[in-house]
Amino acid sequence: MAKKKNKRVVKIQKNSKKGIEMSFEWIFAMLIGGIILFIAIYAVVHLLTTGHQVTNTQAADELMGYLNTYETGQGTGINDQINFASESRLLFEECEPNDNKPFGSQSFAFSDKMFGKYGTPGTPIPVYSKYIFANDSVEGKNFYIVSIPYFMGYKVSDLIMIYSGKYCFISAPQEIQDDIENLRLNNINFSENKNCSGIRVCFDNNVKDCDIKVSGLCSGCQSEYEFGTVEKYDKDGKLLSTNYYSGNLMYGAIFSSNAIYECNVKRLMSKFSELGNVYLGKIKIMEIKGCSSNIQLVLAQATQSANSLQDSKGLIGLDSQVEDINKINEAASEGCKLFVNE
């Protein structure tokens, strides 16, 4: 037996240089063990990533629920601040006015920093009944949320603005300063010159080096800023986009990206149109009660115009129709007013 063993050792020594004897079972066990270990590590990493993604999805879903409370009713606005424990990111990349017809949809995803870098964002949460104005990606630990109503005759919806950076409003007219001070918006400073930090929003066309320029186009109105344009520039002063606004949509245009703004304007017009149908239904009920008015025709025309709106530029044309609706409604007797904005 010993002779046999010696013979084999000699054979190995002859065939290999300084070789180690290893049986097939050992090689097999190491190979399979390695594969099992690899699968286990892969599964744990995958589970961690998926777990983080699930947490991100839950966070976005909870935030969505939180946004449900931002209904201003007949009030002027709500503002709030959300603080996260770690650096977080809200992604508003998807907005589709033709999805979920006629209301369109918007979605947002959440991601926070893990081991110094942003993880995979959670599944985007669809939003059908809210109009969120924000940049494509909002990052930081503190997020500022503002909800203000948007009227086109009657109240169409609340506009929710989400931002995290600082803004500097240069040469803002008194009525806009009053609005912002009443809403107690965070991280917004006023200045008469460029010496303030943050994104520079200029209300005076003579001021150079602005990130955003707001121009009022309403002549003969209480404020020239009742409707107008919001232009955005890059660091080299090149014009990136021009958005048209009416009323509080000015804030939406300032705080959001061009794509989100244009998409939400279309969604808001669909909402205006659907609400118009609700009011047309209400007119029929009111007629039974003895209220009569010629608002029906003007309202039907305005809802049609809103439905065929191509981009925000069309808002300016709609303004005169909205004025007509307001005038007819104001002229109606107290109990027969279609809507009251107090």
Add this chain to the structure above:
Amino acid sequence: MKKNKRSQVRMQEMAFMLVGVIMFFVFVGLFGVAILFNMLRNSAQQTAENNALAAIKNLASSPEFYCATSKTNCIDSDKAMALSNIPDYKKFYSFSRLEIIKSSAFKKNPSDMVKCTMANYPDCEEIVIYDKNVAYEKAVSSYVALCRIEVENGANYQKCELAKLVAATEDKSSKK
């Protein structure tokens, strides 16, 4: 020859052991995934219910419902009735069912309530804004003032009554 056979047997033993170990981990994994999935589903359901509750508390303040006066938590009955005739709105809200029940029907079975139509309005008890007819659902409700303009002897006045705004969400945890 004898050694070869013994090696083959050992390899077979190892293969069986390996299959056993893999099966064990697969079952443990499946069990874990099932528990995680169940927890996730319950958590999603809980979040959906919380969201529905937050939404319904503020629904009366939305432009589709609020009264033509500055009253808070007040629903314009005429607008709600008009809204019930616009089927598109079921795509706007995330609820599976949305309805308003007048106080006179609080203690009644849903089948006994008089549903509002343009023909019997306002002498009815239940305004169904929409119903997606979902099999399993959980409902949340909020008390509101349901107001409308009435005309009596040529004069207009606002008539209000107590009502319940009911919103239901699909209960995914009850689905088999």
